[in-house]
Amino acid sequence: MKAVTIDDGATYETASPDQFTQAYRDGETALERREDTDNVLKTHVIKGEFAAAAGYLHGLAADARKRLPRHVEDCPCRLCVHDRECLMRSIYRTWREAAAA
Numbered sequence: 001m002k003a004v005t006i007d008d009g010a011t012y013e014t015a016s017p018d019q020f021t022q023a024y025r026d027g028e029t030a031l032e033r034r035e036d037t038d039n040v041l042k043t044h045v046i047k048g049e050f051a052a053a054a055g056y057l058h059g060l061a062a063d064a065r066k067r068l069p070r071h072v073e074d075c076p077c078r079l080c081v082h083d084r085e086c087l088m089r090s091i092y093r094t095w096r097e098a099a100a101a
């Protein structure tokens with residue numbers, strides 16, 4: 001695993017920094033590009049591009065955090081807890097679907 005640092009200062013561990021970083025940027029802009037995020041994520045997983053899947057999720061989360069500037073990463077408010085639960089469910093669902101495919 002190698003460490004990769006994104007411009008906002010966050011550091012992540014990944015086996016494929018280039019793949020991770022590219023997917024991170026895709027995730028960060030997915031909402032404004034009206035991308036089908038479930039489908040993109042599923043495609044990465046099915047192709048075995050796990051670094052890209054992780055980068056994409058982190059990019060989505062980073063973009064979501066930017067839209068909630070008053071909330072910190074471990075914010076206990078209902079909205080943030082709900083968002084984190086949705087993200088975890090989405091990750092779990094994608095993995096389960098990939099395992100079943």
Ligand SMILES: [Zn+2]
Nearest residue numbers: 071075077080
């Ligand atoms: Zn919050």
